[in-house]
Structures are given as C-alpha cells and as structure tokens.
Amino acid sequence: MKLTNLVCESYNTSWVVINYCRLKVIKRNRIGAYYNATLLVPANDISVDFEVLKRASGYKPWVIRGKLDVCRFFKHPYNPAAILFGSLFLEFSNFNHTCPYVVRI
Numbered sequence: 001m002k003l004t005n006l007v008c009e010s011y012n013t014s015w016v017v018i019n020y021c022r023l024k025v026i027k028r029n030r031i032g033a034y035y036n037a038t039l040l041v042p043a044n045d046i047s048v049d050f051e052v053l054k055r056a057s058g059y060k061p062w063v064i065r066g067k068l069d070v071c072r073f074f075k076h077p078y079n080p081a082a083i084l085f086g087s088l089f090l091e092f093s094n095f096n097h098t099c100p101y102v103v104r105i
Contacts, residue, residue, distance in 0.1 A: 002029075002031070003023055003031050003033070004023075004055075005023070006021060006022065006023050006033055007021075008021030008035060008037075010037070014040065015039070015040055015041050015043070016037055016038070016039055016040065016043075017037065017038045017040065018035075018036075018037045019036040019037060019038060020034060020035070020036050021034070021035050021036075021037075022034050033089070039101055039102065042100040042101065042102045043099065043100060043101040043102075044071065044099050044100045045069075045071065045099075046069075046070040046071055046099065046101065047067055047068065047069055047070065048067070048068045048070055049066075049067050049068075050064065050065070050066060050067075050068065050081075050082075050085075051064065051065040051066075052064045052065070064081050066079070066081065068082050070099075071098065071099035073086075074097065074098045074099070075098055
C-alpha cells in the first residue's frame with residue numbers, strides 16, 4: 001500500500017489551527033506524513049474519520065472506512081485498523097497520551 005494523498009481539515013478553527021499537513025517523499029518507497037496543529041483550548045473529545053480509497057477512474061471507497069474516538073482509543077486500544085496505523089507513527093510523535101490535550105500536536 002502506498003499513501004498518495006493526505007487531507008486534514010479543522011471544522012472549528014477557533015479551537016484548532018492546522019499549521020501544516022502533508023506527505024513528503026523520503027526515498028523511493030518511503031513516505032513521511034508531517035502534521036502540525038495548535039490547540040487553542042484543551043481538547044477532551046477528539047474523533048478522527050478515516051477512509052482508505054483506491055484509484056480506479058477516480059477515488060473510490062476500498063477496504064476501510066470508520067470513525068475513531070481518540071481519547072477512548074488511547075485508554076483502551078480497540079480498533080484493529082487504528083492499532084495497525086497507530087503502531088507506524090506513535091513512537092515518532094507526541095500524540096501518545098490520554099485526554100485532555102493541551103499541547104501542540
């Protein structure tokens with residue numbers, strides 16, 4: 001699987017400001033995801049919508065589509081797809097503690 005696009009949106013800009021969100025090629029078969037956001041107020045309820053799409057005459061839903069309650073996930077990991085994806089980046093990020101979040105992500 002190869003990541004080709006990353007979309008990050010803030011639905012409430014008075015709470016969260018996304019400074020940058022992008023994919024960067026590190027070498028031929030390795031891509032890094034870079035994300036920086038500033039939380040303006042403490043976050044107690046964080047959710048993430050995720051979807052894996054395939055490119056076939058446009059982007060179409062493929063295997064996984066779901067919603068993840070991040071605060072609940074860090075207390076007790078329960079979603080197999082999130083566990084797999086989280087194992088790729090949690091050791092390299094500061095997004096690895098339970099709620100409330102009051103820091104820069």
